[in-house]
Amino acid sequence: MSREGVNIHEYQGKALFREEGVAVQEGVHCTTVDQALEAYDSLGSKVVAVKSQIHAGGRGKGSLYCPDTGDLQMEGGVKIALSRDEVETYSKNILGNILVTKQSGPEGKMVNNLYIEAGCEIAHEYYLALLVDREEDAILVMASTEGGVDIEEVAETTPQAIHKAWTDSSGKLSAGADSAMADSLGLTGVSKDSFKKMLGSLVSMFVSRDCSMIEINPLVKAGDGAMIALDSKISFDDNASYRHPWRADMRDMSEEEEVEIRANKSGLSYVKLDGNIGCLVNGAGLAMASMDVIKLYGGEPANFLDIGGGANKESITTAFGIILEDPNVEGILVNIFGGIIRCDMVARSIIDASREVGLSVPLVVRFSGTNHEEGRHVLEESSLEVTTVGTLADGAKAIVAATVGVDA
Amino acid sequence: MSIWINESSKVLVQGITGGQGTFHATRMTEYGTDVVGGVTPGKGGQVVDLPGRSVPVYDTMGQAVSETDADVSVIYVPARFAAAAIVEAADAFNETKGEGLIVCITEGIPTLDMIRCVGHISEMPGIRLIGPNCPGIITPGENGGCKVGIMPGYIHAKGRIGIISKSGTLTYEAVAQTMSVGEGQTTCIGIGGDPISGTGFIDCLAAFEEDPETEAVVMIGEIGGTAEEDAAAWAADNFSKPIVGFVAGATAPPGKRMGHAGAIISGGKGTADEKFSAFEKAGIHIARDPSKIGEVLVSVLIEAGLREP
Numbered sequence: 001m002s003r004e005g006v007n008i009h010e011y012q013g014k015a016l017f018r019e020e021g022v023a024v025q026e027g028v029h030c031t032t033v034d035q036a037l038e039a040y041d042s043l044g045s046k047v048v049a050v051k052s053q054i055h056a057g058g059r060g061k062g063s064l065y066c067p068d069t070g071d072l073q074m075e076g077g078v079k080i081a082l083s084r085d086e087v088e089t090y091s092k093n094i095l096g097n098i099l100v101t102k103q104s105g106p107e108g109k110m111v112n113n114l115y116i117e118a119g120c121e122i123a124h125e126y127y128l129a130l131l132v133d134r135e136e137d138a139i140l141v142m143a144s145t146e147g148g149v150d151i152e153e154v155a156e157t158t159p160q161a162i163h164k165a166w167t168d169s170s171g172k173l174s175a176g177a178d179s180a181m182a183d184s185l186g187l188t189g190v191s192k193d194s195f196k197k198m199l200g201s202l203v204s205m206f207v208s209r210d211c212s213m214i215e216i217n218p219l220v221k222a223g224d225g226a227m228i229a230l231d232s233k234i235s236f237d238d239n240a241s242y243r244h245p246w247r248a249d250m251r252d253m254s255e256e257e258e259v260e261i262r263a264n265k266s267g268l269s270y271v272k273l274d275g276n277i278g279c280l281v282n283g284a285g286l287a288m289a290s291m292d293v294i295k296l297y298g299g300e301p302a303n304f305l306d307i308g309g310g311a312n313k314e315s316i317t318t319a320f321g322i323i324l325e326d327p328n329v330e331g332i333l334v335n336i337f338g339g340i341i342r343c344d345m346v347a348r349s350i351i352d353a354s355r356e357v358g359l360s361v362p363l364v365v366r367f368s369g370t371n372h373e374e375g376r377h378v379l380e381e382s383s384l385e386v387t388t389v390g391t392l393a394d395g396a397k398a399i400v401a402a403t404v405g406v407d408a
Numbered sequence: 409m410s411i412w413i414n415e416s417s418k419v420l421v422q423g424i425t426g427g428q429g430t431f432h433a434t435r436m437t438e439y440g441t442d443v444v445g446g447v448t449p450g451k452g453g454q455v456v457d458l459p460g461r462s463v464p465v466y467d468t469m470g471q472a473v474s475e476t477d478a479d480v481s482v483i484y485v486p487a488r489f490a491a492a493a494i495v496e497a498a499d500a501f502n503e504t505k506g507e508g509l510i511v512c513i514t515e516g517i518p519t520l521d522m523i524r525c526v527g528h529i530s531e532m533p534g535i536r537l538i539g540p541n542c543p544g545i546i547t548p549g550e551n552g553g554c555k556v557g558i559m560p561g562y563i564h565a566k567g568r569i570g571i572i573s574k575s576g577t578l579t580y581e582a583v584a585q586t587m588s589v590g591e592g593q594t595t596c597i598g599i600g601g602d603p604i605s606g607t608g609f610i611d612c613l614a615a616f617e618e619d620p621e622t623e624a625v626v627m628i629g630e631i632g633g634t635a636e637e638d639a640a641a642w643a644a645d646n647f648s649k650p651i652v653g654f655v656a657g658a659t660a661p662p663g664k665r666m667g668h669a670g671a672i673i674s675g676g677k678g679t680a681d682e683k684f685s686a687f688e689k690a691g692i693h694i695a696r697d698p699s700k701i702g703e704v705l706v707s708v709l710i711e712a713g714l715r716e717p
Contacts, residue, residue: 005665103663132519134603134633134670137526152676169527171520210520239669240518242488269667273659284601284667285575285630288656289698292680295659296697304660306667309558309576337577337584339543339560368584370560392581393699 005212006236008250009053011115013214013232020205022198023228027117029053036091039116040084047119050090052077052099054109055255057233062101064093067110073097077111080119087116112254120230121223126185127151127162128199128229129215130206139167139206141199143181147218171207173199190225198227210240259322266318267308275300277399278323278332278361280316282307282341290335293392299400302329311341316349321357331362331403333395336369343367343375351382362402363387366395409621410547410595411570411612412509412536413480413554420478421446422493423485424456424465432484432513432558434458439561440552444476469493469500473508482544482556483512490514490540491521495528498535507534510606511556515541519669522604529606537606541668543576543598557598559583567592569705570616572609573628574601574635575668578656578698582626585701591709594622601630601668609639613647623714624650626701627692629683631657632670636683640690650708652701653692655683 011029018024028039040048052059059077066073074093081087091114100108125147133140144162146154154161163184165177178199182192202214215233222228241247253261263270269284273291277299281287284306291301303326307319323329336346350365364387367375376388387402389395419436423429424446437443437458445463446456452467466472469481481497483490494512501508510529517540529535538545544557548564555561559580569586571593573579579598586593597612599605609627616622625647629636636655643651658680660666662673673679687694695704709715 132523132603135635135638137523137530137604139523169524169530171523207520210518212519237519239487239516240520243518271664271666273661281577283575283577284671285573285578285628285656286581288630288660288666288671289578289581289654291659292656293697293699301659304664304666337580339577339580340558369563369580391699393697 006238006241006247006251007055007255008234009055009113009252010051010232011053011113012250013234014229016205016209016234017229017232021201022205023194023226024232025118025120025228025230027115030091030114030116031095031112033088033091033095036087036114036116037084040081040087043116043118045118046082048081048087049117049119050079050081050087050094051115051117052094052111053113053115054099054104054111055252056101056104056109058101058103059099062099062104064097064099064111065108067096067098077101110254120220120228123221123223123225125218125220127154127217128219129213129217130202130211131213133166136166138169139171139203141165141167141173141181141203143185145185147220151217167203171203173203187221191221191227194225194227198229210237210244211235212237259325263305263318263322266315267310268315268319268322269304269306269308270322271304272326273301273303274328275302276328276330276403278302278326278329279335280305280307280319280323280332281335282309282311282337286335286337290333290392290396293396294333294400297393297396297400299396299403302326309340311346313349313352316346317353317356320353320359324357324359324361329361331364331399333399334363334365335392335395336367338367338370338372338375342371343369344371344378347375347378350379351384354384362399364389364395364399364402366390366392409619411615411619411622412595413545413547413556415440415547415549415552415554416442417480417554418442418444418476418478419554419556420444420469420472420476420481422469422481422483422497424448425451425454426484429484430456435561436555437461439555440549441554441556444478445472447472469496470503473500473504480509480511480556483510483514485514487514487516490517491525494525494537498529498532498537502532502535505534510535510537511542511544512537512539513542513544513558517541517602519604522602526604526606538597539600539605541602541605542600543579545595545597547595548593559596559598563587564596565592567594568621568623569593570612570619570622570625571596571628572612572625573598574630575628575656578628581698582628582654582701585698586626586705589702589706591705594619601670603633603670609635610642613639613643617647617649622649624652624705624709624712626705627651627653629653629655630668630671631655631660631666631680631683632672632678634678637686640686640692643692644690650712651692652695652705652708653687654695654698654701655680655687
């Protein structure tokens with residue numbers, strides 16, 4: 001079962017950084033404007049950063065909108081406040097509003113959390129990230145002197161500005177790799193020592209906490225030469241969640257799609273898309289291929305849905321219910337390649353599910369593999385209005401034709 | 409001929425006394441696979457009844473390999489114990505015979521466990537890992553054959569086409585496509601869709617290049633990573649037989665994971681379009697509709713002079 005990684009907020013990431021000995025500025029997590037003002041008073045720093053907390057990058061360049069009127073509230077989800085009044089203004093403009101960034105999707109995300117962080121004198125901004133390199137079977141460390149900007153753009157335009165090092169299979173950098181990376185970033189003296197210490201802590205944290213990514217953009221050299229993580233973007237490998245019970249407390253349900261969590265609980269893997277043709281498929285690859293073929297024949301898939309290898313009547317009923325919750329759905333394509341799953345079982349489940357959820361849109365079913373003939377027979381003998389087909393292409397053509405009919 | 413397994417391969421089942429292990433050991437035996445025993449720690453000395461034979465259960469892979477002289481082990485243990493099971497199998501094969509094939513079906517293994525595992529095995533030139541999170545490998549035979557995994561055996565038939573795929577049911581679709589045009593398979597391998605895994609596309613292509621019976625290959629990729637692009641570039645220089653390729657996920661939106669842990673477009677990389685173009689550039693014949701893989705395969709075989717028009 002896979003959710004889309006396990007992401008946490010910046011303020012949570014920085015709390016972990018503190019525990020692991022990665023240098024960060026003092027900061028306070030707030031959920032109200034009053035708390036933000038208290039935080040400003042307690043930090044004793046004249047300049048503070050007021051930072052929206054959502055699980056999407058590009059916050060600084062995002063825009064905040066009022067959820068009721070849709071009016072633009074403020075440009076920029078991360079603001080530098082030079083006074084108590086500015087903290088109040090910015091906090092009011094952020095909390096309870098919708099932040100739209102390059103990564104949040106056009107619908108944006110409601111901001112319920114704020115981080116007030118002490119200001120920092122910045123001599124230079126760098127980029128530092130650790131991630132799993134699937135080609136090298138290792139953890140990859142990437143660093144660049146071009147911090148604070150879109151790193152994907154740097155990778156595209158000046159790949160030589162990105163320095164890389166890999167761990168061994170036990171998650172250790174080779175001796176001297178940290179020094180070499182500091183040198184390639186042009187760091188000397190205090191900054192070099194500070195960078196090496198930070199990198200060591202990050203690599204050991206990546207392993208001990210089963211991370212899938214740690215990104216710090218920007219990593220800054222402060223006025224006194226110390227290296228400080230001014231941002232934190234961390235995601236964890238969900239497959240390892242069983243050995244990290246502390247993660248449960250960091251989960252922000254408002255950041256997750258409720259329907260995707262519900263699907264997951266029934267052993268389904270569901271992702272909502274924008275089209276009008278619902279799909280119900282066994283296997284992730286075949287589910288993606290079914291979406292692709294719908295598109296190829298002129299339709300638009302409404303979802304990705306893999307019912308998994310352990311599907312039964314209950315989970316198939318749940319799957320139909322979830323597909324039909326989407327008001328855009330005007331037809332459903334079922335594509336099952338029976339292996340361990342038997343097509344006749346799926347056929348009976350479809351009949352029961354359609355009664356239970358009151359199926360009212362066209363249904364096209366393609367069965368192949370184990371007991372496909374029986375499955376088809378069960379459907380054809382039933383009172384259910386269903387078109388059965390032999391191939392995926394025929395299924396896609398039939399459901400596209402049927403939904404065009406709905407539109408007309 | 410075939411690659412990596414054949415009808416005389418002797419197969420162990422790790423996790424044989426578990427529900428999945430017993431179920432699939434039974435199916436594998438029915439297909440014709442020579443299952444010679446199994447391993448479940450703490451259950452050594454028991455026997456498991458399979459169709460037409462009873463096989464011994466051992467406590468460790470070391471004992472199992474020494475006693476049975478097995479060539480292959482297939483792993484059906486839960487995710488949290490699976491990486492240790494792979495390492496145990498690798499050590500046992502390496503120490504006892506210097507070679508062995510490990511097929512890990514289990515899904516949901518932590519990524520860092522797999523990095524350690526793959527690193528451990530990379531020191532052992534005779535050990536090959538397929539998976540994890542894959543349907544396994546099958547070589548159809550004249551009468552039965554060797555099936556190491558969870559795929560439905562009966563959809564396959566002995567023939568001249570090799571199949572390599574990252575996904576499970578989409579592999580079956582590819583098999584059905586070859587069958588629909590009267591072609592059987594030499595060997596079909598599901599390499600799995602996890603970010604870190606053992607055998608990749610290039611290893612499979614290299615083995616199919618050496619296999620005189622394989623005349624053409626069907627290669628099924630999916631979004632995420634650059635394994636398809638790397639394999640295409642390698643094949644352009646090193647692979648002499650025709651390849652038919654498909655990549656799943658052309659409609660997947662960036663940043664959303666599509667079921668498999670590895671199937672995610674991140675930072676604009678790993679899209680289906682990039683992979684299809686890499687295939688075309690390398691001379692791989694593409695099918696944008698998987699229902700057309702059979703059609704494309706036939707025309708490619710005819711073009712190569714391997715079949716009569």
